[in-house]
Amino acid sequence: MRRALRFIPILLCATRLGAQGVVIAPHALFIDGRARSGSVLLYNPNTEPVEVSISLLFGYPVTDSLGRIVLRTIDHPDSTMRSAAGWIQAFPRRLTVPPLERQTIRLLASPPPGLPAGEYWARLVIAARGGQAPVTGVTDTAAVKVGLTLEVRTIIGVYYRQGAVRTGVAMSNLRTALAGDSLVVRSRLVQQGNAAYIGTVQGVLTDPTGATRGEFKAPIGVYYTMEPRYAMRIGALTPGRYWLKVKLTTEREDLGPEVLLPSAVARDSVEVGIP
């Protein structure tokens, strides 16, 4: 009984970590085919060193049948895919970032000869792990103790641009559905040109007087084809006819204009009946 009581505090208390992880900037890396190199900065804001390992993979966002955007990763991309994962290398690939210090990861590209103009993609995986054991201090050799360590992986996009690059997006099949107090919006988006469409999607629902009754705005990246789902809260609307207008622009709040490829605004609209 006394032994059991001794473990009550352990059962009640979770292991508190000194926060572990690294800050990574930028969160998207654009490499010019003339320079063939880029860099990512890591910063350890914590009081413990962080072990970091770097790798590259090929992947891009797609949508599933419900319209959720997910990252599709492909271990062995074929020659028709715009993968740069096989010829971009990161240095160093393993490092320890001391507390309150920063380290630079350099990426060097060695594209195959005769690479056609266009944008090629990879994903940089930065895995960070603190050095702390999850459970310590066994005072009873007969006890069974269980704890799990948490490891974090940040995956950022790498875009290698060879020669002249251009982008665009074609929007079609704009449609809506009511779901509770929200309007669900979906449309088919097809990337144009030879580079990913990086931009922002915005939707506005207006009533017959032109007043806005709902809106949404989200960053988006179209690499091939996708049909994302967005939900805008509209509450209880008066029955009637409304208009939904959706547009995609190559503007992003989190990326500088110098890395964004300009393109004409894509627009579409559809009438929405509220019963």
Next chain:
Amino acid sequence: MSRAVVRVGALVALVLVARAGRAQGVSGQVGIDAEVIGQGMAITSLRNLNFGTVIKGVPSAVLPTDAAAGEWQVQGNKNATVSIVFTLPTRLTNVQALPGSTMPIAFGPTAALWNRGTNTVAGATPFDPTAGTTGKFGPPANPYIYLWIGGTVTPAATAKPGIYTGTIIVSIAYL
């Protein structure tokens, strides 16, 4: 916890990286400028998933809403969408016993939670950690995502004493 949040939040300054000064024309003045790298992203493990001491032969569960649940904080670009994927162990290893001493661990369809911008499990969205989900950073004032994970371990009646451990990996990708 709040100290960690403040610490990560303060890292916005990180993107301003001082460069070496250089001569400016004939006056010989040396100036320091700043290079804006762009917005950063940080995933921070706030708390390990800890089952503490368990009883042989009795399954032990930690809910994602429990104080013993694992927790992460992700800081990124306001309103951006990210993919959240877990790599989960199926067995934990006793690091104090001879090799081969393991314990099963399972994660149910609501064993994980995520919340947009707010570090509280109240109102958080449950999801299946084996399937992953997509999350969205909070608005400009709180560009965070918080994640929690629980699970269930099933120690055998003959489980050897010691510390059983494993690693949960969370992968966050901008979409």
